[in-house]
Amino acid sequence: MKALIETYRKLWSIIPLYKSNFCMIILSKIFATIASVFIPISAANIVKYLTINDYQSTSLWIFYFFLATTLKVFFYYFNYYGAAKDSQYCYTNLKQKCYDKLSTYDLEFTKTKNIDEILQATSSDIWKVVELNDNLSDVIITFIKILVVIALVATNSLFLGALVLIFSLFYLIVTCIFNNKVIEYLHKQRKYQDKIAGILIEEMESLEEMKAYNMEDKYYQHFLQANNKFCDNYGKKRRYADLQSNFSQLILELGEIAIYLVTLFLLFKGEYTVDKIVLVIGYFSMLTSDLKYMLESCIKAMINNKISVERIYDLFQYHPKKIEFGSDTTDDIEGSLEFKHVYTSYGNKKVLQDVSFVVKPKELTAIVGRSGSGKSTILNHILRLYQPTSGVILIDSKDIFSYQENIYKANVSVVTQKSLLFNMSIHDNLSLVDRNTTHQQEVCQTLGIEEEILALPQGYQTMIEENGANISTRLKQLLSIARCLLTKAEILLFDEITSSLDRETTLQVIKVLKKLAKTHTVILITHKKEVMDQVDHLIVINKGRKVADGTVESLQNDPYYLDLKNSKSLE
Numbered sequence: 001m002k003a004l005i006e007t008y009r010k011l012w013s014i015i016p017l018y019k020s021n022f023c024m025i026i027l028s029k030i031f032a033t034i035a036s037v038f039i040p041i042s043a044a045n046i047v048k049y050l051t052i053n054d055y056q057s058t059s060l061w062i063f064y065f066f067l068a069t070t071l072k073v074f075f076y077y078f079n080y081y082g083a084a085k086d087s088q089y090c091y092t093n094l095k096q097k098c099y100d101k102l103s104t105y106d107l108e109f110t111k112t113k114n115i116d117e118i119l120q121a122t123s124s125d126i127w128k129v130v131e132l133n134d135n136l137s138d139v140i141i142t143f144i145k146i147l148v149v150i151a152l153v154a155t156n157s158l159f160l161g162a163l164v165l166i167f168s169l170f171y172l173i174v175t176c177i178f179n180n181k182v183i184e185y186l187h188k189q190r191k192y193q194d195k196i197a198g199i200l201i202e203e204m205e206s207l208e209e210m211k212a213y214n215m216e217d218k219y220y221q222h223f224l225q226a227n228n229k230f231c232d233n234y235g236k237k238r239r240y241a242d243l244q245s246n247f248s249q250l251i252l253e254l255g256e257i258a259i260y261l262v263t264l265f266l267l268f269k270g271e272y273t274v275d276k277i278v279l280v281i282g283y284f285s286m287l288t289s290d291l292k293y294m295l296e297s298c299i300k301a302m303i304n305n306k307i308s309v310e311r312i313y314d315l316f317q318y319h320p321k322k323i324e325f326g327s328d329t330t331d332d333i334e335g336s337l338e339f340k341h342v343y344t345s346y347g348n349k350k351v352l353q354d355v356s357f358v359v360k361p362k363e364l365t366a367i368v369g370r371s372g373s374g375k376s377t378i379l380n381h382i383l384r385l386y387q388p389t390s391g392v393i394l395i396d397s398k399d400i401f402s403y404q405e406n407i408y409k410a411n412v413s414v415v416t417q418k419s420l421l422f423n424m425s426i427h428d429n430l431s432l433v434d435r436n437t438t439h440q441q442e443v444c445q446t447l448g449i450e451e452e453i454l455a456l457p458q459g460y461q462t463m464i465e466e467n468g469a470n471i472s473t474r475l476k477q478l479l480s481i482a483r484c485l486l487t488k489a490e491i492l493l494f495d496e497i498t499s500s501l502d503r504e505t506t507l508q509v510i511k512v513l514k515k516l517a518k519t520h521t522v523i524l525i526t527h528k529k530e531v532m533d534q535v536d537h538l539i540v541i542n543k544g545r546k547v548a549d550g551t552v553e554s555l556q557n558d559p560y561y562l563d564l565k566n567s568k569s570l571e
């Protein structure tokens with residue numbers, strides 16, 4: 001019970017209850033319930049007046065019977081309408097909120113959250129939680145209805161009322177005991193289901209290594225173990241679910257037999273009439289279907305979907321560190337960049353320590369260093385994704401945080417190794433930055449890829465398949481650069497964009513970057529010797545500190561630079 005209250009508290013904190021709609025659901029259900037309680041009363045009175053040949057009253061009760069049935073259908077229509085409206089409201093709002101929230105999150109977020117979990121929370125979980133308000137209204141009304149029906153039976157016969165109450169309680173207890181077991185194994189089953197999904201994803205991502213190291217059989221054992229546990233828990237869950245439905249059914253059937261026997265006994269003793277039997281039996285069958293609906297559908301759905309509410313709630317609980325931007329709208333940025341005694345930590349880990357350097361505009365600068373030395377962190381700082389713990393970063397001698405957000409974004413752009421292209425045409429991919437076809441063509445000409453694009457079956461309209469599977473890695477990388485150039489940014493950042501390219505293509509890309517450096521500030525991160533040899537300015541980072549800085553010639557005897565150049569792992 002406490003857990004369910006907590007679930008609803010979380011649900012309403014992420015999506016406030018649509019109160020007017022909830023009232024409509026509740027009110028229509030109350031009226032539908034009153035109408036449905038009236039149906040057995042009408043049926044009993046029809047029988048009563050038929051047996052005494054009072055045809056006028058019989059016709060009147062037949063009319064009431066149809067009226068109650070029609071009203072019940074009428075109010076249920078409004079109830080379904082309200083429930084559908086509520087689901088739609090929850091679904092659209094939650095989807096929108098998830099999207100808004102995710103777009104405000106910083107890089108830390110994906111480091112602390114599992115991508116599968118995020119995907120589940122933003123897709124299937126939303127479907128599951130949208131029904132929860134409807135489930136709640138059903139439980140409230142059905143519970144009240146059950147109490148009213150028991151009271152109505154008790155007004156006819158106290159003994160029968162007590163009997164109905166006992167069987168209802170018995171049903172409630174047995175169902176709850178078995179349901180708890182079902183839920184326990186369902187959660188275990190889900191845990192192994194997620195594990196199996198993870199194993200399959202890992203397998204797909206590492207097929208080459210699997211085959212190369214001949215790991216398939218051992219990995220298959222790993223899968224089998226998880227699968228056996230899944231099947232084991234699934235079997236147990238099914239067993240308890242079957243036991244629950246059989247036992248619960250048995251209790252209700254025994255209850256029905258008991259009520260038949262008692263009412264018949266009373267009838268023979270002359271203490272009861274046929275119409276009262278019709279009434280009591282009518283109420284009891286209403287009660288059994290209500291009990292089943294409340295416990296086996298509504299409450300079960302509420303408990304099962306608790307985990308979905310929690311996943312979405314956790315997603316919303318993440319608060320990115322707030323970074324304040326200034327209001328400087330100077331747009332004619334020249335592009336000189338300076339780090340002044342910059343220190344940065346991730347938690348307790350010191351990542352950058354006293355880093356100072358100057359990057360001049362219209363130069364090709366490379367940041368080099370061993371893996372984990374802090375190179376990408378420097379680029380992330382330039383992109384203002386993090387704030388230094390201390391020290392300042394200046395562009396054109398002004399603190400980067402003083403620039404207004406849009407101005408800054410328009411002047412600093414980045415391309416990473418991932419060369420992210422979307423599953424849309426080349427034209428549409430470039431249009432995400434600039435729709436102008438002439439601009440797109442100019443940029444592609446500058447990068448020397450226009451001929452290659454026009455040679456594709458549909459030129460600029462060629463659809464890029466998922467992960468860019470239908471175009472070469474070189475074209476993929478150059479299209480990402482094209483998109484970066486379309487931003488018209490003055491400062492261009494490239495994080496290991498040549499790492500998956502062969503030597504020849506790397507040299508072609510470097511040629512393009514050198515050309516760009518004539519008009520822009522270009523900073524790249526590289527591990528490749530052939531790239532280091534081509535740049536105007538090298539900044540060497542080691543364990544978060546800048547250890548050398550200068551032209552390639554001036555660093556020829558620098559031990560850190562020589563160490564990097566001679567390192568085998570760089571080849």
Ligand SMILES: Nc1ncnc2c1ncn2[C@@H]1O[C@H](COP(=O)(O)OP(=O)(O)OP(=O)(O)O)[C@@H](O)[C@H]1O
Nearest residue numbers: 107108111346351370371372373374375376377378
């Ligand atoms: N968000 C983060 N939270 C905690 N630690 C982080 C985070 N991002 C990076 N680090 C750590 O900071 C250090 C510097 O990381 P960074 O990615 O800047 O290195 P890098 O020089 O770019 O390495 P590589 O050449 O492998 O890309 C590493 O030890 C890394 O594990």
Ligand SMILES: [Mg+2]
Nearest residue numbers: 375376377495
């Ligand atoms: Mg890096």
